[in-house]
Amino acid sequence: MNKGRLIVFSAPSGCGKGTMLAEITKDKNYRCSISATTRNPRPGDVDGVTYYFLTNEEFEDKMDRGEFLEYAGYCNNYYGTFLTEVDPYLEQGINVILEIEVKGAMKVREKRPEALMIFVVPPSLKELRRRLEKRGTESPETIEKRLEEAENEIPMAIKYDYVIVNDALEDAVDDFFKVMETEKLKAENSHELIGKILDTK
Amino acid sequence: MNKGRLIVFSAPSGCGKGTMLAEITKDKNYRCSISATTRNPRPGDVDGVTYYFLTNEEFEDKMDRGEFLEYAGYCNNYYGTFLTEVDPYLEQGINVILEIEVKGAMKVREKRPEALMIFVVPPSLKELRRRLEKRGTESPETIEKRLEEAENEIPMAIKYDYVIVNDALEDAVDDFFKVMETEKLKAENSHELIGKILDTK
Numbered sequence: 001m002n003k004g005r006l007i008v009f010s011a012p013s014g015c016g017k018g019t020m021l022a023e024i025t026k027d028k029n030y031r032c033s034i035s036a037t038t039r040n041p042r043p044g045d046v047d048g049v050t051y052y053f054l055t056n057e058e059f060e061d062k063m064d065r066g067e068f069l070e071y072a073g074y075c076n077n078y079y080g081t082f083l084t085e086v087d088p089y090l091e092q093g094i095n096v097i098l099e100i101e102v103k104g105a106m107k108v109r110e111k112r113p114e115a116l117m118i119f120v121v122p123p124s125l126k127e128l129r130r131r132l133e134k135r136g137t138e139s140p141e142t143i144e145k146r147l148e149e150a151e152n153e154i155p156m157a158i159k160y161d162y163v164i165v166n167d168a169l170e171d172a173v174d175d176f177f178k179v180m181e182t183e184k185l186k187a188e189n190s191h192e193l194i195g196k197i198l199d200t201k
Numbered sequence: 202m203n204k205g206r207l208i209v210f211s212a213p214s215g216c217g218k219g220t221m222l223a224e225i226t227k228d229k230n231y232r233c234s235i236s237a238t239t240r241n242p243r244p245g246d247v248d249g250v251t252y253y254f255l256t257n258e259e260f261e262d263k264m265d266r267g268e269f270l271e272y273a274g275y276c277n278n279y280y281g282t283f284l285t286e287v288d289p290y291l292e293q294g295i296n297v298i299l300e301i302e303v304k305g306a307m308k309v310r311e312k313r314p315e316a317l318m319i320f321v322v323p324p325s326l327k328e329l330r331r332r333l334e335k336r337g338t339e340s341p342e343t344i345e346k347r348l349e350e351a352e353n354e355i356p357m358a359i360k361y362d363y364v365i366v367n368d369a370l371e372d373a374v375d376d377f378f379k380v381m382e383t384e385k386l387k388a389e390n391s392h393e394l395i396g397k398i399l400d401t402k
Contacts, residue, residue, distance in 0.1 A: 119388065124401035154395055162383070163391040175386060182363070182383040185376060187320065190364040194355055200325035 004029070004090040005183070006112055007097045008105045008160075011120035012150035014132045016166045020120065021099060023173045032097045033085035036062070039077040052082070070100070070107040079104070095180070102156045109159075116183060117160035118176070123167040125150065205230070205291040206384070207313055208298045209306045209361075212321035213351035215333045217367045221321065222300060224374045233298045234286035237263070240278040253283070271301070271308040280305070296381070303357045310360075317384060318361035319377070324368040326351065 007030075011017035024030050036052040038059050047053045054062070059078045063071060071080030081098055089096045098108060098115075108115050122128035128150055132143045157163045162179050166172040183189070208231075212218035225231050237253040239260050248254045255263070260279045264272060272281030282299055290297045299309060309316050323329035329351055333344045358364045363380050367373040384390070 117388075121395070121398055124398050126401045151399060154398055157391055157395055158388050160388045162386045163388050163394065164386060165394070175383075178379050179383050179386060182376075182380050185363045185365060185380060187318075187359050187361045187364050190358060193364060193366070194322070194358055197322055197325050197355055198352060200327045 002093055004092065004094040004096055005180070006086065006090060006108070006115040007095055008108050008115050008117045009097050009099050009120070010102055010105050010118070010153075010156075010160070011166075012122070012128070012153045013146045014128050014135070014150070015120045015122050016131070016169060016172070017099065017120050019169055020166060020172055020176065021097060023169065024097070024176055029093070030095045030097060031089055032099055033081055033089075035085075035100075036068075036071075036080045036082055037077055039075075039079075054078075069098075069111065070104045072101075072104045072107070074101070081108075102153055102159075106159065116162075116179075118162050118164060118179070119157040119160040120164050120166050120172070121154055121157060122150070123165055127167075203294055205294050205296040206381070207287065207291060207309070207316040208296055209309050209316050209318045210298050210300050210321070211303055211306050211319070211354075211357075211361070212367075213323070213329070213354045214347045215329050215336070215351070216321045216323050217332070217370060217373070218300065218321050220370055221367060221373055221377070222298060224370065225298070225377060230294070231296045231298060232290055233300055234282055234290075236286075236301075237269075237272075237281045237283055238278055240276075240280075255279075270299075270312065271305045273302075273305045273308070275302070282309075303354060303360075307360065317363075317380075319363050319365060319380070320358035320361040321365050321367050321373070322355055322358060323351070324366055328368075 009017060009021065021032055025032055034048065034052060036054055036059065038054055038056050041047065041053050045051060045053070056078070059080070062068065067082055067084070068080040069083050069086055071078055081100070086096050100108070105117060109117060122131070125147060129143065129147055132138060132146055138146065164172050164175045210218065210222065222233055226233055235249065235253060237255055237260065239255055239257050242248065242254050246252060257279070260281070263269065268283055269281040270284050270287055272279055282301070287297050301309070306318060310318060323332070326348060330344065330348055333339060333347055339347065365373050365376045
């Protein structure tokens with residue numbers, strides 16, 4: 001059986017990354033890893049489902065024991081990905097998606113250069129503003145902050161492998177699966193295929 | 202308007218490359234370049250359609266004047282691609298396909314590193330033998346020679362960008378167009394896209 005592929009998925013807030021991932025993981029060959037964090041649970045959070053909630057001491061203890069593929073500090077909290085959320089699934093042939101921000105993504109690329117790095121962008125900053133305003137969950141100040149963050153993050157897209165524009169959800173999800181399919185056609189991944197063809201005289 | 206993409210298409214004889222290209226070029230955004238050769242025209246050949254037929258002297262004269270993107274000797278004849286078969290079409294936004302063998306392909310890669318290199322393989326050597334025998338145009342000796350050539354050429358596929366298995370024609374053509382679409386999603390080609398997104402606050 002082929003191993004699964006490790007996929008890093010980054011996007012500015014409001015790009016519809018969550019909706020895309022909900023669509024993608026309807027395919028049981030894909031799984032989003034569950035992150036660990038020291039931030040306080042919010043209403044709706046379920047330990048072990050939305051996040052693994054840890055105390056600072058627990059988190060640092062697990063850091064010392066090398067239990068994370070990557071971790072980073074963000075807004076005075078730790079966020080990290082347990083190795084146990086990744087490798088056992090890859091071994092089973094399941095593609096594991098890490099939904100992480102740019103800094104964590106670059107750490108994963110270093111440790112796992114074979115990871116497929118995908119950055120999702122909005123069709124425009126104007127449209128991103130419209131979406132954030134429509135969502136209606138954030139104050140005008142927070143919306144301005146999100147837009148500023150997006151403006152800083154979007155240029156980082158060139159450090160990834162692929163950039164997918166999430167304009168219409170269905171097209172963006174289609175693009176994702178097309179990327180996954182053509183990745184298999186890459187010559188650098190074809191040693192086994194070539195061996196098989198030549199083996200059948 | 203975006204420039205067209207230069208595409209190199211190689212495949213062992215009998216892989217159905219011609220049929221694939223006939224399908225692909227039904228899309229008017231794609232064009233196969235017409236090669237020049239010093240070999241004698243065969244029944245069915247039309248000068249300027251199947252090939253540009255040149256004398257040795259004419260070919261060498263054009264070589265000296267730098268009129269070729271690539272040329273190579275093969276079975277005591279020259280084969281080459283005129284620059285005029287490539288650049289004017291790329292400028293018009295048309296994707297130009299060069300149907301050439303491995304040696305010529307590597308020369309194109311050197312001169313035009315942005316070229317997209319595609320290698321088409323049969324599902325197996327056994328199936329390739331079946332197809333060559335079914336075609337019924339070649340002697341048993343020629344079939345053996347073709348299979349031997351295929352066996353030598355197929356490992357060269359790893360020097361290309363993508364390897365497409367031509368098992369069912371329709372799937373192989375689909376794979377080709379998927380490659381073309383995901384190439385546009387590559388982060389390295391996204392500078393312009395990112396500029397546009399950021400330009401619309």
